[in-house]
Amino acid sequence: MRNYERNAPISDSNLKCTSTQNSMIDLLTTSCLVSIAIAVAVICIGQYIIEFLALWLSGDSGIHDRVFSAQAVWQQLIIGCLIAPAIETLIFQCFILEGFFYCFRERFALIAWLTSVSAFTAAHWVGGVPLLKIAWAGAILSGIYLSEKSRQRNPIIATFLTHAIYNTIVFIQIHL
Numbered sequence: 001m002r003n004y005e006r007n008a009p010i011s012d013s014n015l016k017c018t019s020t021q022n023s024m025i026d027l028l029t030t031s032c033l034v035s036i037a038i039a040v041a042v043i044c045i046g047q048y049i050i051e052f053l054a055l056w057l058s059g060d061s062g063i064h065d066r067v068f069s070a071q072a073v074w075q076q077l078i079i080g081c082l083i084a085p086a087i088e089t090l091i092f093q094c095f096i097l098e099g100f101f102y103c104f105r106e107r108f109a110l111i112a113w114l115t116s117v118s119a120f121t122a123a124h125w126v127g128g129v130p131l132l133k134i135a136w137a138g139a140i141l142s143g144i145y146l147s148e149k150s151r152q153r154n155p156i157i158a159t160f161l162t163h164a165i166y167n168t169i170v171f172i173q174i175h176l
Contacts, residue, residue, distance in 0.1 A: 036144070036158055036161050036162045036165065039140050039141075039143075039144045039162045040162055040165045040166050040169070042140055043136065043137050043140045043141075043162075043166050044166070044169060046136045046140070050130065050132050050133050050136060073175060076171065076175075077171060080167050080170075080171055081164055081167045081168045081171055082164060084167065085160050085163035085164040085167055086160055086164075088120070088123075088163065089141075089145075089156060089159045089160040089163060090156070091119075092116050092119050092120040092123070092138065092141070092142070093116055093141060093142055093145040093155070093156075093159050094145070094155075094156055094159075096112065096115055096116045096119055097112050097113070097116055097142065097145055097146065097149075100112030100115065109146065113139075113142050113143070113146060116138065116142040116145075117135055117138040117139045117142055118138075119138075120134070120135075120137070120138030120141065120142070121134045121135045121138050124137075124138070137166065140162075141159055141162060141163055144158055144159050144162050145158070145159045
């Protein structure tokens with residue numbers, strides 16, 4: 001870049017987005033929201049299938065434990081649907097996956113994904129909750145993170161929103 005170009009004054013015309021740029025932003029936003037909706041649907045449908053097969057194979061009637069039964073409903077809502085998904089997205093997707101990519105580049109994406117899913121599953125496993133259902137959710141959430149990252153979007157926001165929406169659906173199922 002030449003000296004005179006670098007020091008050129010910034011005008012309003014340089015800062016305005018063109019209609020092409022605006023339509024591209026709208027397309028990316030819509031595409032991200034569609035990805036989130038599909039991921040939530042895949043998690044829910046997959047977990048219902050897993051639960052149905054587990055109950056059918058075991059003959060169990062299915063008992064759902066309430067982990068936070070002593071807390072007020074509003075506390076469960078805030079913790080389970082906002083705080084936990086934010087913290088878990090940072091730990092299980094952002095730190096683990098980005099840590100692998102920082103150390104090993106993207107050569108070991110599958111190992112990074114498996115590590116993220118395993119850590120998510122281990123942290124969420126509570127006696128009565130089927131392990132496969134937890135692993136399924138972790139796999140989809142890590143997949144969303146990697147998918148959004150490869151498209152050069154905001155994987156943290158997409159993964160957090162997917163997790164928060166899913167937890168809200170579970171919260172509604174438990175409390176209705």
